[in-house]
């Protein structure tokens with residue numbers, strides 16, 4: 070018997086608006102037994118069926134909706150249907166066809182709460198972050214395998230979000246096996262190694278694909294500073310675009326090692342124009358300003374400073390700080406490409422932070438382009454948390 074999760078009066082609004090999270094505070098009672106990850110029927114206070122969801126007893130997000138059709142069965146076939154539909158949506162977008170690095174499943178934003186899948190050539194890396202996803206792991210792996218035909222699927226379920234769901238880390242090959250130090254993709258004409266075992270997230274930041282191409286377009290004869298460079302995605306595009314010098318800064322030694330390996334994989338690029346520097350960006354930018362260093366283009370792509378709205382204030386100070394320091398290091402007419410990937414900072418908040426930094430830097434700053442994640446990172450309008458990546462391309466007087 071499926072257990073039933075009854076909501077408190079008035080707490081069915083977000084479900085009706087097709088938001089997939091049910092918080093503990095919205096629940097009146099659970100009748101019947103449900104183990105972590107089990108499917109429960111979600112009903113309104115008056116008993117009206119609303120949805121079917123995965124139960125997460127340990128998490129403040131107590132249930133995650135699989136379907137807003139209260140009669141749809143959650144079984145192996147459900148995951149096959151959903152995953153085939155997501156992949157068909159990707160295939161419908163011409164710019165994604167043939168991409169070697171591609172986000173196949175973008176969790177909530179693709180109607181699959183807690184499930185991420187990235188494709189790197191013939192290898193797929195999945196990351197499961199909810200009790201419901203964990204319960205259906207075998208079905209999910211099988212559906213991805215059958216729909217894509219990919220022979221190798223690696224699980225990288227080690228995000229900190231799992232502990233909030235009471236789940237331990239789970240990593241390893243689920244189907245097939247491939248030499249992990251040979252996984253490379255071509256992106257915008259540059260070859261990049263992807264470390265699926267020890268790299269960040271599933272190994273690579275696929276969401277910046279289009280924005281990296283934009284950097285190549287802007288780079289000819291420019292002196293460029295790429296802050297938070299990770300494995301050099303933006304740096305290599307800058308070299309490809311003809312930058313005169315690219316200085317890349319990151320605090321992670323291993324990321325910088327991969328970045329330099331990546332440069333080595335691209336003999337068409339002029340490696341003598343690249344400088345790699347292991348440092349904290351907050352300190353490094355100050356030092357460069359004190360030394361009166363100037364750049365034509367600065368890229369700021371920091372990690373998530375505000376995972377949720379609760380961290381927004383502290384994060385805003387950090388964003389303002391690095392953007393202010395970067396503005397001070399720009400030459401006349403220079404450009405700043407700046408990002409926030411924090412779910413807790415809205416695009417409007419981010420713009421205001423940059424405006425405040427511009428006032429302190431005493432310069433006129435104009436937005437020439439708003440930037441976002443690539444098309445394989447769609448945003449479900451009902452799930453505003455999915456709009457995590459926002460960027461601004463700015464020109465400075």
Ligand code: SAH
Nearest residue numbers: 274297298299302319320321349350370372
């Ligand atoms: N722009 C990259 C992704 C950046 S991810 C790309 O296109 O692939 C964020 C990076 O910031 C990580 O590599 C992390 O090691 C680095 N990082 C985090 N905090 C830092 C700090 N205070 N100073 C320098 N680097 C930092």
